[in-house]
Amino acid sequence: MLQTLKSQKSESKTYSRRAALGIIGGALATPAFIRNARAAEVTLRLHHFLPPVANVHKSFFVPWAKALSEKTDGRLEIQIFPAMQLGGKAPQLAEQARNGIVDIAWSLPVYTPSRYPVAETLSLPFMVTTAEKTSVAMHTLMNEFGQNEYRGTRPLAFHVHGAGKFHMRDKPIRTAADLKGIKMRAPNQSFGELLKEMGSEPVFFPVTEMAVGLSNGVIDGTCLPYEVVPAFKLQELCSVHCEAEPGARGLYANSFALLMNEAKYESLPDDLRTALDEETGMKMSRDLGKAFDGFEKIGRSLCEKQGNEIVQIKAAEVETWRKKTSAVDENWMKVLDDAGHDGKAVMARLNELLDQA
Numbered sequence: 001m002l003q004t005l006k007s008q009k010s011e012s013k014t015y016s017r018r019a020a021l022g023i024i025g026g027a028l029a030t031p032a033f034i035r036n037a038r039a040a041e042v043t044l045r046l047h048h049f050l051p052p053v054a055n056v057h058k059s060f061f062v063p064w065a066k067a068l069s070e071k072t073d074g075r076l077e078i079q080i081f082p083a084m085q086l087g088g089k090a091p092q093l094a095e096q097a098r099n100g101i102v103d104i105a106w107s108l109p110v111y112t113p114s115r116y117p118v119a120e121t122l123s124l125p126f127m128v129t130t131a132e133k134t135s136v137a138m139h140t141l142m143n144e145f146g147q148n149e150y151r152g153t154r155p156l157a158f159h160v161h162g163a164g165k166f167h168m169r170d171k172p173i174r175t176a177a178d179l180k181g182i183k184m185r186a187p188n189q190s191f192g193e194l195l196k197e198m199g200s201e202p203v204f205f206p207v208t209e210m211a212v213g214l215s216n217g218v219i220d221g222t223c224l225p226y227e228v229v230p231a232f233k234l235q236e237l238c239s240v241h242c243e244a245e246p247g248a249r250g251l252y253a254n255s256f257a258l259l260m261n262e263a264k265y266e267s268l269p270d271d272l273r274t275a276l277d278e279e280t281g282m283k284m285s286r287d288l289g290k291a292f293d294g295f296e297k298i299g300r301s302l303c304e305k306q307g308n309e310i311v312q313i314k315a316a317e318v319e320t321w322r323k324k325t326s327a328v329d330e331n332w333m334k335v336l337d338d339a340g341h342d343g344k345a346v347m348a349r350l351n352e353l354l355d356q357a
Contacts, residue, residue: 040069040077042272044264047097048106049090052082055227055295060288061106068279076272078104097259098152104260110188117332117339118146119158119255121350124332125194126322128163128253131296133357135159135289138255139282140353145346150257154265156280157258159288161225162296163250164191166242167234168221169214172311173242176321185210185222191252193328198321211237223251226299227292234299235306248315249322249354258284 046065050057057080065078084090086102091112097105109120119142121127128134138158142149164187166173173179180199186192192202205213207228213219214237221238229235244250258280268276303310333343 039074041075042268043077043079044103044260045086046078046080046104046106047084047086047093047102048080048082049084049093049108050082051231054082054231055298056106056288056291057082059295060291064279064284068275071279072272072275076268076275094150094153094257094259097261098150100261100263102261103264104156104258107257107259109255109257113189114335114339116146116149116257117336118142118149118341118346119257121332121336121346122160122253122255123188124190125252125325125328126249126318127350127354128160128250129354129357130289131160131162131253131292132286132289134253134354135285135292136282137350137353137357139285141346141350144349145341150259152262153259154262155257156260156276157284157288158255159258159285159292160253160255161292162227162253163244164223164225164252165244166221166223166240166251167229167238168240168242169217169237170239171220172240172309173221174311174313175317176324182221183219185213185219185224187223187252188254190328190332191223193331194321194325197324197327207232214238225253225292225296226303227295229299229302235302235308238303238308240309240311241300241303242311242313244318245312245315248313248318251318256288258288 046061048057048061052058061080065080068076068078081102086096088096088101090108093105093107094112094116096102097107109116110123114120119138121141122134122138135158138160142155142158166184171178171182173182176198179195182200183203184195184200185205186195186202192204195202203213203219205219205222207224210219210222210224211232214222222234224234226241265273265276300310329347333347336343336346
């Protein structure tokens with residue numbers, strides 16, 4: 001009996017040593033990013049509304065978080081929570097960052113109409129060239145006119161997605177006349193006003209319900225960037241895709257703000273704050289825009305592979321459409337004036353920045 005106990009103790013010690021060595025070996029074999037994440041000195045939670053399969057999640061935010069971890073030797077970790085996993089609804093994201101419910105939020109100004117008017121100005125019709133150049137223009141505009149718009153937060157980046165296109169079930173759009181009588185899913189309120197002015201019937205579907213509306217014929221088409229084609233299989237739901245000719249202003253682009261709780265930002269150690277600053281700001285705005293330009297190419301290629309028709313709307317035609325936005329622009333300048341800005345100056349400066357780009 002005594003010998004058995006001694007044998008068991010000996011085996012237990014051997015197993016314990018082996019287990020310890022195994023744990024050490026496993027830790028050494030673990031990728032550096034994961035090891036660093038476990039030793040993080042500061043952990044920040046980033047919240048957004050898109051699913052984890054979205055391009056911006058998997059191809060931008062995840063690599064960005066990894067780069068920051070590596071840059072700080074694992075001391076700074078960004079945990080990303082997609083699809084509103086931390087609760088609430090997408091229009092509440094900016095307030096979640098302001099109130100400290102989350103540390104960082106990726107928000108869409110048009111979800112709270114007129115609440116962030118300078119940022120929302122980029123979502124007016126024909127206020128986009130490429131996503132990269134327009135994102136740089138937006139960041140500049142926010143620095144000049146929108147510094148107080150997101151009080152209580154530290155803006156990390158501002159950007160837009162690629163220019164929207166008309167994705168049609170079967171009818172091509174080449175001229176304003178082709179829009180008459182069309183039921184079109186509008187991407188935001190201001191573009192809906194333009195569609196109405198041009199004789200279309202704007203329909204305001206959430207993007208999640210848009211696919212059903214196309215498949216059952218409730219709408220004839222939708223206005224969205226190519227970036228969303230893979231997620232909703234628009235190449236299968238639509239047979240025609242209509243885009244502004246290169247060199248013309250794009251139809252529209254929605255704007256985004258990446259915001260950090262101000263108190264949390266100020267609480268960071270100096271070196272970590274510096275590291276974060278180096279990977280955000282104008283650099284990140286430009287990088288986000290560039291990434292969305294890349295996403296456009298991916299979505300467009302799927303439409304081409306499907307054998308769908310791709311129509312280019314002539315630049316001269318787009319310019320005639322822009323003239324029809326005068327009432328939309330004037331209404332928006334009043335919104336800016338009511339918010340304490342010089343609406344005319346904001347609009348003029350944005351157009352100047354876009355023309356320079």
